[in-house]
Amino acid sequence: MTKRGTGQTSAQMLAARPHAVYVWVNAYLDYPRALAKFLRREDLQIVGPTWFETYKWEGRWLTDIVLDHACWLRSAQRQGYASAQTRILEPLQPCGHPGCRSHVTHPCEGCGRTAGRWPETEAT
């Protein structure tokens, strides 16, 4: 863990919301996944910038998207980033499923949250 910039990446990972999507600088994900494990943030979904071109977030809700401080997006990826951001639910923001926030004994069928909250990480 001596790579330049690790401190900033670590800080970003630790500050990320539970189950956030973390966008690494390239498609080589072994290093950031090892770092997330080291930080006990295995709840994070680590992806590369091409994730924005696959539109895999369509139909699912996200807690947040964190771009690594060194991550650079090309035009098509920036467009994907803009539309993926529309899938981020703020805490307590209903997802559109009827009675989203009324689901207190089991997760909402629409977004997977209970009472409008995502499950917390064990690490925190």
Ligand SMILES: [Zn+2]
């Ligand atoms: Zn919901």
